[in-house]
Amino acid sequence: MQTRYATALFLAGLFASAPLAAQISGTITDDNATDSFIVAVPPLATPTDVSTPAGQTGELGRRVADIISNDLNATDVFTPKGPAGLRGTTMADVTAPAFSEWASMNAENLVHGYVRNNDDGTLTIGCYLFDVGLKSEMVRQGFVVQPRDWRRAAHKCADAIYARLSGESPFFDSRIAYIAETGPKGNRVKRLAIMDSDGANHRFITNGQSIALTPRFSPDYKSIVYVSYIERRARVYVYDVVSGRQRLVTESPNQTFSPRWSPDGKTILYSMVVGGNADLYTVPAQGGTPTRLTNSPAIETGGSYSPDGTRIAFESDRSGKQQVYVMNADGSDQQRISFGGGSNATPEWSPRGNLIAFTKITGGAFRIGVMSPAGNGEKLLTNNWQDESPTWSPNGRVIQFFRTQKGSGKASVMQVDVTGAKERRIETPVDGSDPAWGPILP
């Protein structure tokens, strides 16, 4: 640790914008290994503790604080404290926090808020973020929701706080589709399931009679594309979340797999095997005639659109083993971008467009990595026996993937910050694989 500085005498008037000439100059370096703000999240207040379909407003205040605290804890930016162990708050606290009290527990930021029952049966959930040291308000937001949506309001509070303190876009108010796995290693039952970004509101979609794989939410969350595998045949289905009905992505006897939505939700990209050769195709999401994008004797699969929809990353073994390529959305200008050694597969373009996540297979291990769309700056984020199939948080800051244990073959959904920090397991009711993070909820 060291603060470098130099004293320098500058001539008066050197800085026209500054009222005075800077006499001292120097560099102050942050060399902390981690960046973690202590954020106090005491239970939210309520004007009057009344009963609602979602429970007592007083109790909801504590549960909302719980969600905010859990959400913040999942990032590498915060060390939330509370609501457990912290005192309750009053409406008076909400606008005039007892800063010295929170400063004494070393909190740098403070979350306050309230849960109010409205006459029309809705709930107003207000949340405030304060800078304890500077005694200033940083965020003030309120959400009016139906009582059943109180968790979403809590996630939105957490998002507002996270975005203000991290500089990143929100991502908590989103959902995840994944494959829930049960049964013995040789005969796994794999069902499509969905849940909120924090694991709540978990729901199984398919019954397990066929093997479900590689789901992806449509941008409007109304549909999910996924692969259903029956009798050694893979077929891509489009499942309607509202009606519960599903249809084949294309009426064809060929095997189809590895589906992805275009960012506007109008097109589905997938792989199809024709005459023993797998290539990438697109088809209108509402059905229609497929368009072939690649035309090589090798296996092309794992397509993923850039967020502006103009480019596609995919994997191909045309060089002898799996590597990542990019091309224009019409299939032109195909270029290999992965040269970092080993095999590289399952590319996934970041929603921010700046990075492509992928699975690197080298030395018998599967690891999650990121690189630029030009193939530069490869960085591996995990180091385990078998980590694969990355998916991005809506803000492009966090990556989920799944980890398979050596021996038992048990799979679990994992999460890691794009900097490689804060790797953690996502709790699922049963084993989980193939996570797919949807966008911010509409």
Place this chain on the structure above:
Amino acid sequence: MDRAERTGLWVAVIGHALLFGALSVSLLSPKPKLPPANPPIAVDLVDAKSLVSAAPDAVQQASAPPAPSEAPAEPETPTPPAQKPDSRKAAQAPSDKPTPTTPRQSRLGSSLASQLSRAASRESANPGTGRGTAAQGSGTPATRTAAQLEASFIQALFSQIKRYWRAPTGVDAELLRTSLVVTLRPDGSVGSITIKSQSGENENNANLKALHAERAASAIRRAAPFALPPEHYAIWQSMELTFDKRLK
């Protein structure tokens, strides 16, 4: 050349020879050495030591710093060189201060430095709520040069700000640098903070640029007010500070 000229010339030659001889002798003779006009001070090293041991947690749990009101009661006369300032410092320095100011104290040892760091300790023991604590009276020992004094209080100032400086994280976030021009009021409080320049931006970290500047400014505001020698206000009334990040 007449006689008078020749005589004059000889007188001049002999005179110069004598002068040369005298000068040579006096130059060779031992003579007390003058101290270097500007003795080097290992500011970086001292600061580094001080901050290396900075352990905010351990420090914070350490108990109550001495009551600020008691500090001025102590004699502020320059500490005799023989007296080790360490014990007194150790007793005084509230552990909140990025550690053992001891190494720094023992090097600088001046009364002003003690006052500065004590004031800074007092400050940091109660960040954000402390009042301006510009050191009272310079008590500058004659042996301290202006540069040394400057170095000591600037060092304290920089350390104080560094405690609050946390750069944003993210891909390539460590490439960002923000330079701020800060003006201070005579009481050590912050007058204005303006962004002079930012660098290191690329596609990955562009979204963190504004936050980088905001956190840098916030570090200064949280660390303020600063206990600085009022008689040197001309030096510290305006500063250009660059904030960056080094990955471990």
